[in-house]
Amino acid sequence: MKSLCRIGHSLHSRGLTFGSSGNISVRLPEGGWIVTPTNVAMGDLDPSQLSLLDDDGKWIDGPKPTKETFLHAAMYGARRDAGAVVHLHSTHSVAVSVLEDIDPADVLPAITAYYVMKVGALRLIPYFPPGDPALGEAVAGFADKHHALLLANHGPVVAGADLRSAQYAAEELEETAKLFLLLQGHKIRPLTASQAAALKQ
Incomplete structure (x- = not known):
């Protein structure tokens, strides 16, 4: 899918993901979804070299998918409204995820109206080693109430329509x-609680 690759290139060129880190997926109208392959930089994505998975996240065609496929599967499983998932290792988000005194139920304050409208309450998911399936279970436990989650010492995973x-x-x-x-x-x-609430109506 050309649009997925264009967005991957854009994120990579602007320093929002580095090396082969981060991954993107899109749910397909006919069922299943496509995801970026393992060990490929987002700046090098090729529309003909994307991984195809079924609705359960099982790899069925294309190159080997990212080892973080379970993050996407957890978001899709909990959110039937999700049409795509973006997972980054973006610098400032990761930096916030390691701060000791943040509120895990709502990591960032409502600094701007656009943050409230596009992200809302941001839940912190405890640290799990890379590739640990337990991380997918932890994400699934909160994804039904939060379309954006911050993985401790790791980065954000965000679903969208x-x-x-x-x-x-x-x-x-x-x-x-x-x-x-x-x-x-x-x-x-x-923003005050009432100002933030007004943006969610």
């Missing part, structure tokens, strides 16, 4: 994490 929605939410999360880190040591004035 379509590929652009997932991309934009992941980018908004990263920018808000950057703002949050820039504001450390300063008194801040986040």
Whole structure:
């Protein structure tokens, strides 16, 4: 899918993912989904070299899929409205995920209206080693209530109704994490609870 590759190239060229880290998937109208292959940089994605999986996340065609396929399967399984999933190892989001005093139920404050509208409450998932299937189970436990999750010492995983929605939410999360880190040591004035609630109506 050309659009998936274009978005992957864009994320990579802007430094939102590095080396062969991160992965993207899109649910197909006819069933199943496509995902980026393992050990391929997003800047090198080729529409003819994407992995095809069935509805259960079983690899059925194309190159070997990312070893983090279970993250995507967990999001799709919990969210029937999800049309795409973006998982990044973006610098500022990862930095926030290792801070000791963040609230795991809602990691980032409502700094901007766009963060509230595109991300909402961001849940922190405890650390699991890379490739550990237990991480998929932990994600599945919160994905029904949160379309964006932050994996401790790892990065964000974000579902959207379509590929652009997932991309934009992941980018908004990263920018808000950057703002949050820039504001450390300063008194801040986040949106009030009523202001944030009004944006969700």
